[in-house]
Structure formats: C-alpha cells, structure tokens
Amino acid sequence: MEPLDCITFAKANSFIVYSKMKILVFILTLFSCCIQLFAQTYDERIARAMDAIEKDSLFLAEQLLKDALNDDPANMNNSLLLSNLGTIQRRMGKNKDALESYTLALNKTPHSIKMLLNRASLYLEMDYLSKAYGDYCSVIDLDPENVEALQFRAYIYIRQRQYNDARNDYHTLLETEPGNRTARIGMVMANQKDKRFREALEELNRMITDYPQDASLLKARAELEVDMNSMDLALLDLENAAKMTPNDPDIYVMCGEIYLAQGKKREAYVAFEKAIELGIPRPQLQDKLKASKK
Numbered sequence: 001m002e003p004l005d006c007i008t009f010a011k012a013n014s015f016i017v018y019s020k021m022k023i024l025v026f027i028l029t030l031f032s033c034c035i036q037l038f039a040q041t042y043d044e045r046i047a048r049a050m051d052a053i054e055k056d057s058l059f060l061a062e063q064l065l066k067d068a069l070n071d072d073p074a075n076m077n078n079s080l081l082l083s084n085l086g087t088i089q090r091r092m093g094k095n096k097d098a099l100e101s102y103t104l105a106l107n108k109t110p111h112s113i114k115m116l117l118n119r120a121s122l123y124l125e126m127d128y129l130s131k132a133y134g135d136y137c138s139v140i141d142l143d144p145e146n147v148e149a150l151q152f153r154a155y156i157y158i159r160q161r162q163y164n165d166a167r168n169d170y171h172t173l174l175e176t177e178p179g180n181r182t183a184r185i186g187m188v189m190a191n192q193k194d195k196r197f198r199e200a201l202e203e204l205n206r207m208i209t210d211y212p213q214d215a216s217l218l219k220a221r222a223e224l225e226v227d228m229n230s231m232d233l234a235l236l237d238l239e240n241a242a243k244m245t246p247n248d249p250d251i252y253v254m255c256g257e258i259y260l261a262q263g264k265k266r267e268a269y270v271a272f273e274k275a276i277e278l279g280i281p282r283p284q285l286q287d288k289l290k291a292s293k294k
Contacts, residue, residue, distance in 0.1 A: 042071045046081065058092050079108035083115050086122075095126055113139050117148055129156050145176050154186055163194040181207075188220065197228050215244040215251075222254060231258050249278035253285070260291060268292040 049064035065085045069078055086101030102119040109115065120135035133156050139149035150169045157166035167190050173183040184207055191200035204221045211217055218241040225234035235258055242251045256271035269292040272285050282289075 042068050042075065045071065049084075053088065058088050062088050062092065079105045079112070079115070082108070083112075083118060086118065090122060095122060098122055099126075111142060113142055113146065116142075120149070120152065124152060124156070129159060132156060145172070147173060147177070147180070151182055151186070154183075154190070158186070158190055158193060161193070163190045166190040185220070188224075192224055192227065197224065200224055201228070213244060215241040215248065218244075219251065219254065226258065226261075231262055234258055247278055249275040249280045252278065253280065253288075256285075256288060256292070260288065265292045265294070 045064045045068040049061045049068070052058070052061035052064060062085065065081055065088070069081055069085075072078075075081075082101045082105035086098040086105065089095075089098035089101060099119065099122060102115060102122065105115050106112065106119065116135045116139045120132045120139070123129075123132035123135065133153060136149040136153040136156070139146050140153065143149070150173050154166040154169035154173075157163070157169065167187060170183045170187045170190065173180050174187070177183070184203060188200045188203050188207075191197070191203070201221070201224055204217065204224060208214070208217050208221065218237045222234040222237040222241070225231070225237065235255060238251050238255050238258075242248070245251070252271045252275040256268045256275065259265070259268035259271060269289065272289050272292060276282050276285060
C-alpha cells in the first residue's frame with residue numbers, strides 16, 4: 001500500500017471510530033433520558049391518579065394506576081398502588097376487579113392489616129362469609145384486639161348461628177372498650193337470637209339508661225319484647241320512640257304488626273296507613289292492609 005493510501009486509510013478508520021463513538025454516546029444519552037422519563041412517568045401517573053381521585057374522576061384514576069403498574073411492574077410501591085386501585089374499582093362498582101386488585105396487593109404484602117380489612121369488608125359486602133371470616137381471622141392473628149376485625153367476625157358468627165363465638169368476640173371488645181356501643185348492641189343481638197331474652201333485656205335496659213334519647217334502642221327493646229310475648233310493653237316503647245322520631249315509618253309498621261297479632265285490625269290498618277303516609281310504598285304493605293281488613 002502506498003504511503004498516501006495508508007494515511008487515507010488511517011484517517012478513514014479514525015473517522016469511523018469517531019463516528020461510532022458519537023453514535024455510542026448518543027445511544028447512552030438517549031438511554032439515560034429514557035430512564036429518567038420512565039421514572040418520571042411512573043411518579044407522574046400516580047400524582048395524576050391522586051388528583052383524579054380528588055376530582056372523583058374514577059375511570060381516569062383507574063387507568064392511570066394501571067398504566068403506572070405496567071410501567072414498572074417490579075416497583076416496591078406497587079402493593080399500595082394495587083390496594084388503591086382496588087378501592088377505586090370498588091367505588092366504581094367493579095367488585096370482581098377490586099377483589100383481584102386487593103388479592104394481588106396481598107400477594108406482595110400478605111401481612112398488611114389494612115389490605116386484609118379492605119378485602120374482608122368487600123367479601124362481606126358480596127356475602128362471601130367464609131372468605132371474609134378467613135381475612136378477619138388473619139387480622140386478629142396479627143392484632144388480637146383489632147376492633148374492626150372483632151366486630152365483623154362476631155357479626156359473621158351471628159349469621160352462622162355460632163352465638164357463643166360471637167359473645168366471646170364481643171366480650172373481648174368490651175374488655176378493651178367497655179363503652180363500645182356496637183359491641184353492646186351485638187351482645188344483645190347474640191343473646192336475643194340465642195333466646196337468652198333476660199340477658200338481652202338487661203343489657204338493653206342499661207343502654208337505654210345511658211342513651212335515653214335514642215329511639216332506635218326503644219325499637220330494639222320493642223322487638224325483644226315481642227319475642228318475649230310482652231306486646232303491651234312493646235307498644236309502649238314504640239309510642240315513646242314515635243315521640244322522639246315522629247317521621248319514622250318503621251315504628252308504625254311494627255305497631256301494625258303487633259295490633260294484627262292482638263286481633264286489633266282497625267288499629268293495625270290505621271298504623272299501616274300512617275307508615276305509607278310517611279314513605280313506605282303501598283305495595284310493600286298490601287298484604288298487611290288486606291289482613292287488617294278481614
């Protein structure tokens with residue numbers, strides 16, 4: 001090769017190497033920018049989703065969270081994102097999707113009490129009692145005095161007629177929070193359904209003393225008195241409840257049913273008509289109205 005050709009070749013080779021280096025630098029720069037853009041996209045989509053939730057734009061929020069999860073499926077924050085996604089889907093009425101999101105979240109963080117409670121409450125809403133029960137038991141294993149889990153597990157026990165188990169959970173709650181109103185009412189309910197009427201009545205009497213202006217407690221005692229065949233006492237409680245909440249149609253339905261049981265058809269008819277006047281649809285009471293006219 002002639003010297004000139006060698007020089008030309010060297011220059012050409014140098015140019016190729018230089019060009020390759022420029023291309024490599026460009027690629028690395030582009031890759032770096034893509035990484036930054038990728039990270040920003042994940043965070044920005046989450047921020048936009050939170051903003052959409054505040055504006056009640058749930059469809060947009062759902063899509064943004066899904067996009068963020070697809071952007072970075074290995075991100076350590078994804079369990080929280082999945083839990084939030086489940087809550088959004090639940091608000092949208094997409095319960096099956098919400099269950100899937102909660103379950104995926106729990107697959108990543110199986111000991112999250114908040115996520116277990118979220119899924120349990122949705123199971124309960126969908127009437128999947130055994131699955132809700134399992135999640136509430138998991139919460140109680142992690143936190144034996146968790147109020148929400150104890151309350152709802154006791155409720156499930158009542159639904160399943162396991163009244164002793166229900167009483168045990170309510171007792172645990174009342175040891176921790178003696179004034180827990182839900183637990184006190186739950187104990188009354190468990191005893192009433194278990195036909196332990198005297199114990200139920202004693203607790204209701206104490207609650208009415210503690211909350212003398214609560215008409216719902218008088219209605220509850222009236223229901224118990226009906227079970228105890230104390231119809232006149234039940235009517236007296238309902239009369240007092242009506243003075244506190246005169247626009248409650250359920251009070252008059254209860255009165256009408258008691259009057260029917262006593263054979264007082266005219267009084268029953270008047271009570272049912274009053275309930276209709278206060279908002280109960282007439283077709284709902286049609287059979288009771290017919291019975292009170294016979």
